[in-house]
Amino acid sequence: MSNGLASVNNSFTATLKDLIEYPKQGILSKVLLKDNNCQYTLFCLAKGTEIDEHTSTRNAVVTVIEGQGILTLNNEEIALNSGVFVFMPANAPHALQAKENLAFLLTLSEHPHPKNQVSQKTIDIVKSTAPLLKQHGEKITKKMYEIMFRNHPEVKEQFDMSAQANGSQPAKLATAVYSYATQIDNLSALQSMVEKIAHRHVATYVQPEQYAIVGESLLQAIKDVLGDAATKEVMTAWTEAYQVLAEVFINREQQIYCRNNS
Numbered sequence: 001m002s003n004g005l006a007s008v009n010n011s012f013t014a015t016l017k018d019l020i021e022y023p024k025q026g027i028l029s030k031v032l033l034k035d036n037n038c039q040y041t042l043f044c045l046a047k048g049t050e051i052d053e054h055t056s057t058r059n060a061v062v063t064v065i066e067g068q069g070i071l072t073l074n075n076e077e078i079a080l081n082s083g084v085f086v087f088m089p090a091n092a093p094h095a096l097q098a099k100e101n102l103a104f105l106l107t108l109s110e111h112p113h114p115k116n117q118v119s120q121k122t123i124d125i126v127k128s129t130a131p132l133l134k135q136h137g138e139k140i141t142k143k144m145y146e147i148m149f150r151n152h153p154e155v156k157e158q159f160d161m162s163a164q165a166n167g168s169q170p171a172k173l174a175t176a177v178y179s180y181a182t183q184i185d186n187l188s189a190l191q192s193m194v195e196k197i198a199h200r201h202v203a204t205y206v207q208p209e210q211y212a213i214v215g216e217s218l219l220q221a222i223k224d225v226l227g228d229a230a231t232k233e234v235m236t237a238w239t240e241a242y243q244v245l246a247e248v249f250i251n252r253e254q255q256i257y258c259r260n261n262s
């Protein structure tokens, strides 16, 4: 496999300074190496170049080789100069300004929720339940809220109970669960959905430890509604799959809480 200056099948050595080439303006980037998990790219930014705020779905490390710049990460300004190392977790908003010509190595590593965190078997089983979730989705989510509010009445105050009564919240949750079932092996397709839900969760003060409550209620509801179709295998797969989805939300929501507090 060769997707850059080097090939993953052979060892490779370079003196990064020798590879630096500054454009007159803007950015010149060179992919040094790419494998299944990481991509190593040399970035050379001409003095004055600015990259507006954006996010990456993968963890990233900036290792500065030379020059001067400012990296704004989660609203915090970090001075970039030779030898500075910055780790940026996936989805952290960041922007960059090159005060002088600036060269750094960017290492993108596989995002924290790669496909292989869920086994192929789990993916197959979860996907096979999608038609059932489409058919019984709202029955499952209505049941889920019933179970949750019965066992944990304290969470009720976070919810708009009229959206429970008119069925709109169970319908939204059913759509989210179904979308996840169909896209479990392509989480990036769910990014806008995750963004919207995570912001709603932050607005209603959802906490990481509450994911276990929702998880146990949702799994119980799936079991109750699907009956015989909720085999041991299906339940094991959904338990694993729920944990991955919960982590996606927990991580994103922590970032939003941090940003709101800064």
Ligand code: HEM
Pocket (backbone or CB within 6 Å): 155, 158, 159, 160, 161, 163, 169, 172, 173, 176, 177, 196, 197, 200, 201, 204, 206, 207, 210, 211, 212, 214, 245, 246, 249
């Ligand atoms: C993976 C698990 C979860 C999924 C898929 C999920 C999904 C959703 C969706 C689709 C919405 C509607 C967003 C909108 O209005 O556009 C929502 C809202 C909400 N969720 Fe979650 N959620 C999850 C976990 C949790 C947890 C752990 C809590 C904590 C109790 C929670 C509490 C809420 C609240 C309070 C709202 C606002 C509802 C309202 O306005 O009445 N969710 N969620």
